[in-house]
């Protein structure tokens with residue numbers, strides 16, 4: 636047990652949250668992380684509402700520990716998703732990529748703990764004002780959609796900490812016990828880990844994507860597509876096309892066309908490493924094998940305690 640405001644808020648053993656991830660975090664991953672003492676999140680961003688309902692129901696069967704659902708508000712069907720979450724009595728919701736004022740009050744009326752993901756001090760304060768129970772502050776080294784501010788986790792966490800009164804979860808670049816300890820020293824009450832769990836055995840990502848993550852070294856990812864919505868991904872052939880597009884001075888509309896609708900599924904779920912979009916964080920350079928979610932949680936906790944003692 637590691638005591639913090641976050642373990643108390645969620646009723647969990649370790650202050651480790653597995654970030655909700657499109658095409659990656661179904662009920663298998665979420666339940667495994669929750670069973671290991673962290674908090675698992677089902678990523679609803681890549682699920683039709685009826686698929687989400689099935690995942691929630693299966694998650695309840697696979698764990699008796701708390702778990703949650705992540706809702707990226709930039710995807711469609713939000714109304715239906717909120718309704719399902721309320722009906723299925725999901726205890727915890729993490730919202731991201733949108734306005735926290737939209738659904739927080741409604742979810743809280745149903746006794747749901749609400750956390751919002753932000754990338755700046757300004758949005759952290761906005762989330763607090765909207766009544767959320769905690770904030771995830773995510774640095775731009777993180778995998779997936781990202782802030783335009785490009786604040787790093789190392790600078791963002793202490794700046795948010797200075798002004799925020801509610802519990803704070805750090806995300807972006809944290810994959811080890813050392814990283815977790817550093818984040819806690821900077822003022823976080825817990826951490827959200829994405830990339831390392833994306834390459835776990837229980838992740839629903841394609842095996843070729845997981846292997847690619849393990850092969851990724853420092854400097855292999857980039858924050859791109861800033862004209863549409865900034866996203867960190869592996870530099871592959873598709874990224875080469877984005878670069879060529881930008882160099883040619885073509886319009887944002889044409890860039891949207893190039894992106895299309897299925898790039899993420901293609902890359903991460905179907906394993907098309909060339910033409911698909913491969914979202915992962917800078918910390919991929921520290922991920923050296925495909926492990927179970929439990930081994931990841933245990934390794935992070937063991938290293939955290941060991942390094943803390945050493946210090």
Ligand SMILES: Cc1cc2nc3c(=O)[nH]c(=O)nc-3n(C[C@H](O)[C@H](O)[C@H](O)COP(=O)(O)O)c2cc1C
Pocket residue numbers: 653654655656657659678679680705706707730731732752773776777778779780806807808809810827828829830831833903914915916917918
């Ligand atoms: C493949 C992938 C998909 C992601 N999808 C989502 C998502 O659907 N919603 C969300 O709020 N964050 C998403 N994220 C961000 C993670 O939840 C988490 O905050 C981030 O990965 C933490 O940084 P790290 O990658 O350095 O561990 C995604 C990240 C990755 C790597």
